[in-house]
Amino acid sequence: xNPESEILEKWIQKxxxxxxxxxxxxxxxxxxxxxxxxxxxxxxxxxxxxxxxQGGMDRDAIDSALDTILxxxxxxxxxxxxxxxxxxxxxxxxxxxxxxxxxxxxENRIDQLMLAAFDKYMQCRDQIRxxxxxxxxxxxxxxxxAGKAGA
Numbered sequence: 504x505n506p507e508s509e510i511l512e513k514w515i516q517k518x519x520x521x522x523x524x525x526x527x528x529x530x531x532x533x534x535x536x537x538x539x540x541x542x543x544x545x546x547x548x549x550x551x552x553x554x555x556x557q558g559g560m561d562r563d564a565i566d567s568a569l570d571t572i573l574x575x576x577x578x579x580x581x582x583x584x585x586x587x588x589x590x591x592x593x594x595x596x597x598x599x600x601x602x603x604x605x606x607x608x609x610e611n612r613i614d615q616l617m618l619a620a621f622d623k624y625m626q627c628r629d630q631i632r633x634x635x636x637x638x639x640x641x642x643x644x645x646x647x648x649a650g651k652a653g654a
Contacts, residue, residue, distance in 0.1 A: 506602035510593075511553045513600070515546060517592040522579075541575060548572045556612050557604065565616065569623045577627035587620040 504512070519529035527542075534542035548568040555565050576586040593613055597606060 506600055506604075507553070507557065510596055510600050510602070511550060513596045514553070514589075514593050515549055517596070518545070518549070518589045521589065521592075544571050544575065552616065556609060556616065560612060560615070565619060566623065569616075569620050570627075573620060573624045573627050577624060577631060583621060583624055583628075586624045587617060590617050590620055 515529055519526040529542050529545055531539060531542055534546055536543040548571040551564055551568040555561055555568075572589070573586060579586075590613060594610060597604070597609055
């Protein structure tokens with residue numbers, strides 16, 4: 504296994520260890536998108552993020568991959584720091600894995616990634632709140648109409 508693949512697998516393992524309810528979904532080497540959509544989505548997104556960290560840092564590709572992961576994590580019962588915390592172990596994994604990569608550059612990009620992830624997580628949470636508020640208002644209107652019709 505080359506160092507880049509080893510880093511990615513260790514990162515996925517750390518994410519699985521930190522979130523037991525998704526552990527089985529993440530540990531499958533190549534999850535089936537139909538039988539294991541969460542594992543597939545997270546693994547594919549981490550692969551895309553890792554490619555971008557090593558390459559051109561395409562903002563749209565990173566944003567799309569973060570969106571996939573953080574939408575899943577936004578509906579789970581966790582704080583913002585827990586939701587974006589999957590990025591932090593990547594630093595120690597990089598330091599422990601011998602390779603020909605520029606550690607300072609990658610750490611700078613990881614910092615950028617953390618900030619982008621936090622922003623994306625907050626957007627997802629705001630969308631969830633807006634949907635809940637809209638649904639509450641809709642149910643309240645429905646009950647008022649039903650109450651007036653029954654009176």
